[in-house]
Amino acid sequence: MTILSDTLTGARSLLTGMKVTLKHCFRPPVTSQYPREKLEMSKAYRNVIVLVEVEGLGSHDCIDCNACVRVCPSDCIVIEGERPEGLKRKRATLFEVDFALCSECGLCLDVCPTDTLGYSREYDQAGYQRADFLYDLIEPWREGEEACRERLREAEAEKAATRAAAKKAAAAKKAAEMDGAGQSDA
Numbered sequence: 001m002t003i004l005s006d007t008l009t010g011a012r013s014l015l016t017g018m019k020v021t022l023k024h025c026f027r028p029p030v031t032s033q034y035p036r037e038k039l040e041m042s043k044a045y046r047n048v049i050v051l052v053e054v055e056g057l058g059s060h061d062c063i064d065c066n067a068c069v070r071v072c073p074s075d076c077i078v079i080e081g082e083r084p085e086g087l088k089r090k091r092a093t094l095f096e097v098d099f100a101l102c103s104e105c106g107l108c109l110d111v112c113p114t115d116t117l118g119y120s121r122e123y124d125q126a127g128y129q130r131a132d133f134l135y136d137l138i139e140p141w142r143e144g145e146e147a148c149r150e151r152l153r154e155a156e157a158e159k160a161a162t163r164a165a166a167k168k169a170a171a172a173k174k175a176a177e178m179d180g181a182g183q184s185d186a
């Protein structure tokens with residue numbers, strides 16, 4: 001009697017399980033086959049900080065001012081930079097962030113005077129050791145750096161020419177006014 005009862009209970013349990021499995025076979029999946037399948041993140045999604053392209057520059061615009069380094073509560077940013085020949089502002093040559101320490105608080109974004117910091121939309125960072133979380137944010141921009149410096153030199157030369165032309169026009173106007181005043185006195 002016990003054997004029969006146990007068998008019936010087991011069969012009922014098996015059928016219940018199969019019913020649930022069958023039901024879910026025809027429902028849309030609620031999980032994804034990561035990493036074979038990549039998900040589209042929502043618009044509000046944000047992850048680790050990155051150097052973003054600044055309009056008209058074709059590159060980042062980190063000027064090695066160190067404002068982000070000073071404000072960072074996790075003390076996880078190290079920046080090096082240099083003043084390229086023919087440019088007034090510096091350019092960062094290294095922007096190392098230890099993402100094992102970064103809390104993604106966003107304070108560095110708030111203080112950046114050139115708005116060149118943003119959040120990435122990556123979501124699959126993983127590593128086996130601390131060194132895997134040390135990122136140089138300049139790396140993706142390194143190849144285009146010379147072209148960017150050239151564009152900056154051209155922009156600075158254009159600005160200087162505009163300033164010189166305006167100064168010359170103002171001096172000519174002043175001279176003409178003084179001439180006019182001298183003639184009316186005579």
Ligand code: SF4
Pocket residue numbers: 049071072073074075076077097101102103104105106107108109
């Ligand atoms: S997001 Fe916050 S913790 Fe991370 S680097 Fe910027 S200031 Fe530091």
Ligand code: SF4
Pocket residue numbers: 061062063064065066067068069079092108111112113114115116117
């Ligand atoms: S605050 Fe902005 S411009 Fe200044 S060092 Fe940081 S990223 Fe570069």
